[in-house]
Amino acid sequence: MHDFVVVGAGPAGSRFARRAAASGYGVLVFEQGEVGTPLACSGHVSTDIWEFTPTGAREKLLQNEVFGARFHLGGTDSRAYEFYKNEPVSNVIDRVGLDRVLADSAREAGADLREHHTVVGVTEHRDHVSVDVRGTDGLETHRAKMVAGCDGPKSRVRRELNLPEPDELLHGVLGFDETPDDQDFVDVHLTVPRFFAWRIPRGDAGVEYGLGMAADSADVRERFDALVDEYGADVHRRCSGLIPIGPPRRVTGRRSFLIGDAAAQTKPFTGGGIRYGMTAADHAAREIDPDSPGTLGDYERAWRADLRIDIRLGKLVRAGYSAPVLLQRAGMAVFEGEIGVHMDRPTSLFSREQLRALLSR
Template identity: 70%
Template sequence: MYDFVVVGAGPAGSRFARRAAEAGHDVLALEQGTVGEPLACSGHVSTDVWDFTAPDARDDLLQNEIVGARFHVGGPGSDAHRFYKQEAVSNVIDRVGLDRHLAGLARDAGADLREEHTVTAVDEYHDRVEVTARGPDGTETFAARMVAGCDGPRSRVRDELHLSEPDELLHGVLGFDAAADDGEFVDVHLTAPRFFAWRIPRGNAGVEYGLAAPPGDDVGARFDALVEAYGVDPHRRCSGAIPVGPPDRVTSTRGFLLGDAAAQTKPFTGGGILYGMTCADHAVRTVDPTEPSTLQAYERAWRDELSREIRLGHWLRRAYSLPEPVQHAGLRALSGEIGVHMDRPTSVFSREHLRTLLS
């Protein structure tokens, strides 16, 4: 019997599998397809991502360094309000490469990571959980003390454990243009209903364009209008769901959720790579697979660290829907050099940010 079956080998799942294996647990990780594919997530992350990788990962995965953002209330060509730091505030990375790197670290730590395994059922019992998956050699059932659902915004594990869905699922569209661009600023357009659109320079890897909004707001057509206004025709497109708002409970009797499955994401950007891996570390630290009661310690630990960030992130997102004159006034008043951390909204109250404003 395994200690943990991990369903999903994205950043949160691979991070948990690696750290749990390093802690001496017997770990099986199942990935529905090939690790990192299909791409459905932006590669724009905070510089903290390197705290979760091997020391040489930056050399292989880094595509560009970003020092700030230009915020537009209108489309391309509209007036921009610049926010920036003197050093890199974020990095643009090879997103598929990151997934594969993290999965490799999990395997190196001793986790049994199997690709092309689609989970079809999860059954909980008082002393174990059984995970049934369809793989290249047929259907198999694996017994474990606990299951970790790291299988994305439309989580099969979440459904099987009868846990609540996120508060909402946004519809995101990405497109990639091959023209090299090593610019230091991303562009953010507060024009999509209840969310935003973006342009991210990826160095020699080209440019990423994206837009997200609630389903039903004709996201695809709005994305087409965005790239047309920029005068580009992306050679590759993808789309996916973006979960926002974690449910009140992400644990069951012998199971727990991590990452997008638990909506451990930033409400103001939809990003969840760092939040998911942070929660994975909390799970390894707090959960004993032989003691189901320790799942409550995991619930407390990740919420203690992230609940304030998520709550403030919701307030930031509300500003996206303010009247345009109010947006212009607010952005104009706050623009300039900043001292905030892109994953931590509460850093707006930090000494670093206050010193920057006063200087």
């Protein structure tokens, strides 16, 4: 019997698998298709990403460095409010490559990672879990002491075990123009109901365009097409996916736990969850003992203590996206210019660095 079965080999799943395997646990990982595909997530990340990757990953994955953002309250010809640092605020990376690097790292640590294996059933028992998987050789059943659901916004593990759902699901659309662009700024448009749209330069890899809206919105693709047309972009490749917002009240069962998008461990103001998910994965690897189900509560307390305040403040930041335009303009004018904030941590709005940036104007 395995110590852990991990469902999903995205950043959160591979990070947990690597840490657990390195600690001597027996870890079996299932990925529905090929690691990294299909792409359904932006490659715009904080510079902290390299703390979670093996040596040499930055040189392999980095596409562009970003020093700031232009916020638009209208179209591309509207007044843009610029926020910037004199050092990189964020990085643009090969998103598919990130998944593969992290999966390889998990394998090197001793995890048994199997691609093209789809989990179709999960059952908790008194002393183990059973996981039914449809693999390359047909239907298989595997037993483990615990199961980690790292299988995204529509988590099969979450549904099978009747764990609570995220507060909200958004529909995200991405499109890519292959024209090289190494600008220092991303563009953010607060013109989309309840969320936003973006343009991200990816160096020689081209440009990423994206938009997120409520999952039940009927005009997501029409609004995305309008964004692309406004920039005059030549978008050949598109993809879409769900963005979970708002962690549920509980992400653990009797012998199960969720990490990453499955647990809605994401930033409410951008929908990004790579860093939050891998942070939670580290807490899970430190706190959970597969022989002691009571340690699942330790995981719940640890990740929430670490991320709770940033998630709550992130909800307030997002509320500003729907504020009256006059209020938005006033707020942008106050903070425009050099900043001292961290893109993943709304708590940094109250940091010494941000205060110094404000006082230096």
